[in-house]
Amino acid sequence: MTPTTATAVPTSDVDPFSPEFLEDPWPFVTALRETAPVVHLPRHDVYAIGRYEDVHCALTDWQSLQSSAGVGLANFHHEKPWRPPSVLLEADPPRHDAPRYVLQEILSPRRLRALEERWRADARVLVDAVLERGTTFDAVTELAEAFPLRVFPDAVGLGPDGRENLLPYGDFAFNAFGPQEGLVAKAQAGIGPTIAWIGEQCRRENLAPEGFGAEIWASADRGDITPEQAPLMVRSLLTAGVDTTVTGIAAVVHAVSTTPGAWERLRAQPALLPRAFEEAVRLQSPVQTFFRTTRVPTTIARITLEPDRKVLMFLGAANRDPRRWDRPDAFDLDRDPSGHVGFGMGIHQCVGQHVARLEATAVLGALLERVAEIAPAGRVRHHPNNTLRGFESVPVTVTLDRA
Amino acid sequence: MTTTQDDARPQPAPAVAGVRTLVVDARREVAEDTVELTLRRPDGARLPDWAPGAHLDLVLPDGRSRQYSLCGDRWDAHTYRIAVRREAQGRGGSVYLHDEAQIGDRLEFAGPRNNFRMTPAPRVLLIAGGIGITPMLPMLHQAIALELDWRLAYLGRSRASLPYLDELEALGDRVTVHAKDVDGRADLDSFRPDDPAVQVYACGPERMLDAVEAWAPALGHAPRMERFAARADDRPRTPFEVVAARSGVATPVGADETIVAALRRVGVDVITSCAQGVCGTCETNVLEGTPDHRDSVLDERSRDEGACLLPCVSRCLDRRLVLDL
Numbered sequence: 153m154t155p156t157t158a159t160a161v162p163t164s165d166v167d168p169f170s171p172e173f174l175e176d177p178w179p180f181v182t183a184l185r186e187t188a189p190v191v192h193l194p195r196h197d198v199y200a201i202g203r204y205e206d207v208h209c210a211l212t213d214w215q216s217l218q219s220s221a222g223v224g225l226a227n228f229h230h231e232k233p234w235r236p237p238s239v240l241l242e243a244d245p246p247r248h249d250a251p252r253y254v255l256q257e258i259l260s261p262r263r264l265r266a267l268e269e270r271w272r273a274d275a276r277v278l279v280d281a282v283l284e285r286g287t288t289f290d291a292v293t294e295l296a297e298a299f300p301l302r303v304f305p306d307a308v309g310l311g312p313d314g315r316e317n318l319l320p321y322g323d324f325a326f327n328a329f330g331p332q333e334g335l336v337a338k339a340q341a342g343i344g345p346t347i348a349w350i351g352e353q354c355r356r357e358n359l360a361p362e363g364f365g366a367e368i369w370a371s372a373d374r375g376d377i378t379p380e381q382a383p384l385m386v387r388s389l390l391t392a393g394v395d396t397t398v399t400g401i402a403a404v405v406h407a408v409s410t411t412p413g414a415w416e417r418l419r420a421q422p423a424l425l426p427r428a429f430e431e432a433v434r435l436q437s438p439v440q441t442f443f444r445t446t447r448v449p450t451t452i453a454r455i456t457l458e459p460d461r462k463v464l465m466f467l468g469a470a471n472r473d474p475r476r477w478d479r480p481d482a483f484d485l486d487r488d489p490s491g492h493v494g495f496g497m498g499i500h501q502c503v504g505q506h507v508a509r510l511e512a513t514a515v516l517g518a519l520l521e522r523v524a525e526i527a528p529a530g531r532v533r534h535h536p537n538n539t540l541r542g543f544e545s546v547p548v549t550v551t552l553d554r555a
Numbered sequence: 556m557t558t559t560q561d562d563a564r565p566q567p568a569p570a571v572a573g574v575r576t577l578v579v580d581a582r583r584e585v586a587e588d589t590v591e592l593t594l595r596r597p598d599g600a601r602l603p604d605w606a607p608g609a610h611l612d613l614v615l616p617d618g619r620s621r622q623y624s625l626c627g628d629r630w631d632a633h634t635y636r637i638a639v640r641r642e643a644q645g646r647g648g649s650v651y652l653h654d655e656a657q658i659g660d661r662l663e664f665a666g667p668r669n670n671f672r673m674t675p676a677p678r679v680l681l682i683a684g685g686i687g688i689t690p691m692l693p694m695l696h697q698a699i700a701l702e703l704d705w706r707l708a709y710l711g712r713s714r715a716s717l718p719y720l721d722e723l724e725a726l727g728d729r730v731t732v733h734a735k736d737v738d739g740r741a742d743l744d745s746f747r748p749d750d751p752a753v754q755v756y757a758c759g760p761e762r763m764l765d766a767v768e769a770w771a772p773a774l775g776h777a778p779r780m781e782r783f784a785a786r787a788d789d790r791p792r793t794p795f796e797v798v799a800a801r802s803g804v805a806t807p808v809g810a811d812e813t814i815v816a817a818l819r820r821v822g823v824d825v826i827t828s829c830a831q832g833v834c835g836t837c838e839t840n841v842l843e844g845t846p847d848h849r850d851s852v853l854d855e856r857s858r859d860e861g862a863c864l865l866p867c868v869s870r871c872l873d874r875r876l877v878l879d880l
Contacts (some may be wrong), residue, residue, distance in 0.1 A: 212601060213601075213632070214604075215629075215630050215631075215632055245606065245629070246606070246607075246673075246697045246700060246701060247675075247701075249606045249672070249673070250672070250673070250674060250675050253606075253672060256835075256852075257854075260835060260838075260852070261835055261838040261863075262838070262853075262857055262863060375674050375676065375754070375776060376672075376674055377674075377675060378675050381675070423801070423802065423824065424824065426824070426826050427824050427826060430826050488819065488824075488826075489826070490826055490827040490828065490830070491827070491828065491830065492828075495828065497828070497829065498604070498829075499604055501828070501829070501834055505828075505834075505836065506835065506836075
């Protein structure tokens with residue numbers, strides 16, 4: 153085959169950050185994925201990919217597709233980042249190695265086991281309180297936001313004041329992977345104090361003597377990371393550790409309440425809970441997109457991109473690619489969702505994924521113990537964000553287990 | 556601008572890998588009695604990621620397993636490189652790789668894993684004794700890439716016995732070579748840095764490491780070192796039975812399948828993600844049986860405790876493995 157030029161790559165005028173797109177991305181990402189493996193989006197001059205195999209390759213191939221030029225729309229080779237870059241998400245090997253290794257150990261399933269009992273007990277207390285107030289409630293505010301905000305800041309070691317900054321900060325940071333106009337511009341005016349508060353919490357003296365934050369600082373004492381990296385790693389927890397899990401929990405409650413038979417099945421087989429969460433993450437893909445930047449000439453599905461090009465990976469599209477998944481749009485408890493890219497894949501795969509799983513199965517497990525039936529109780533509203541497929545409201549009504 | 560290219564990219568690893576196999580791709584003498592092997596997957600797919608200091612467990616055809624530091628370039632995701640000194644008095648692994656392993660031969664592998672990680676220190680002293688140079692090579696290239704202030708002390712009994720000597724000496728006066736046959740017995744303490752900000756890494760014979768370890772009080776930090784302790788490491792790929800205790804199900808695990816695949820066959824759910832022993836998603840508590848760990852994530856303590864394993868790649872050394880599933 154003779155090499156062809158850019159004309160081989162179709163273009164699309166879709167804007168993945170427009171209000172219409174963010175309101176319901178699925179028709180857009182499906183069309184892009186089915187048009188061609190690589191589609192150029194001239195509106196932002198980025199190359200979009202959405203087929204499972206290509207996204208999987210792009211996520212794992214850190215040698216070709218770098219993160220240190222930013223994993224949002226901005227190219228840090230040419231544009232100034234809005235904050236000092238993350239030492240994890242926005243770093244490549246070798247600089248990525250030490251922070252990643254340290255945080256991966258702190259958030260490993262072995263270490264989280266120490267929290268498990270307490271989190272499950274906390275989840276029961278929360279669910280009891282919610283059900284005490286009534287059997288019709290908004291699963292976003294009452295469970296999906298309430299539970300992570302109840303356990304995660306304590307686990308990090310934050311003080312009691314100012315925690316209301318966590319959700320707005322995460323919302324802003326995930327918006328900031330998109331263009332500077334629109335959602336970012338709208339939030340810009342009020343976000344200053346929130347950014348300042350986050351920065352303050354990352355300092356050693358503001359963190360409890362035990363917790364993820366203290367463990368990060370202890371790693372700096374051992375020389376495993378530098379004292380300059382420590383606060384940025386705490387910041388990573390505060391940026392990526394709340395809104396994402398909120399979205400994941402909302403996604404699984406939404407899925408089980410809208411899929412006929414799902415709750416009954418989980419009641420009969422609680423061992424399927426981890427699968428239910430994983431399947432919800434596959435189906436809804438709380439993190440919809442991330443970018444990479446080509447470091448060298450990079451071939452994706454036979455298309456070779458020049459260095460310094462932005463590649464937009466549609467994780468949600470890959471997680472619903474019919475080439476990889478049967479009935480991809482269905483929430484299916486008989487499916488093995490293993491291998492979905494909702495947490496990413498490769499060296500940058502979500503370092504907090506085990507925390508997310510523990511939070512979600514704790515809160516859902518507590519609900520499963522008390523609730524016999526769950527059903528939608530009104531219109532589901534999404535929360536527009538340039539990166540996250542967030543929920544504003546998931547109203548449900550439940551029937552209590554009388555046993 | 557873009558171009559279209561004919562050769563497709565390597566496929567991602569299958570969702571459930573069976574036997575993890577490497578093929579000998581090239582052999583090269585790199586010193587007296589030292590052979591360098593380049594290894595790749597039979598299908599040329601990407602290999603698990605690693606960082607300087609990592610080692611690979613190679614399982615020889617008779618089930619014996621040996622550890623070798625990775626000494627290649629991790630920007631090449633498709634090959635691993637190791638260098639092996641022939642130890643006639645050793646336990647037989649090096650003799651096999653020297654005398655029998657030919658290009659095209661297949662070897663099973665576990666890992667890679669890393670007990671010898673680099674830390675972000677601005678000044679670095681690497682001390683290598685003979686074949687102990689292998690983990691130092693990627694460390695040194697990393698130090699160069701990061702523009703660190705680095706030094707290498709490379710010691711051995713003779714120049715002819717020192718692997719990669721030419722390419723290392725070409726790096727200039729940051730490299731000090733001390734060969735006993737030319738330079739006499741080395742005074743190791745003469746290499747001890749005065750500046751406590753210098754992070755020391757060492758790999759080589761036990762006696763050398765003991766001497767470097769004794770520097771700790773003077774340095775104010777512990778030198779980081781790799782000791783390949785001889786350990787019970789026979790790991791024949793024999794079938795065994797896996798029991799999912801909570802589900803009340805048992806099933807044999809064939810020699811060529813994973814625990815995850817065997818359990819799925821009988822309806823026991825194990826969620827995996829990377830299926831390569833890297834991400835930790837499938838970590839499972841072990842109730843009975845001795846795990847044969849083949850992952851890249853569990854540290855030595857967790858391995859020795861044997862309380863958990865990664866069933867996407869790991870196996871069992873006993874006839875029966877009981878999991879908390």
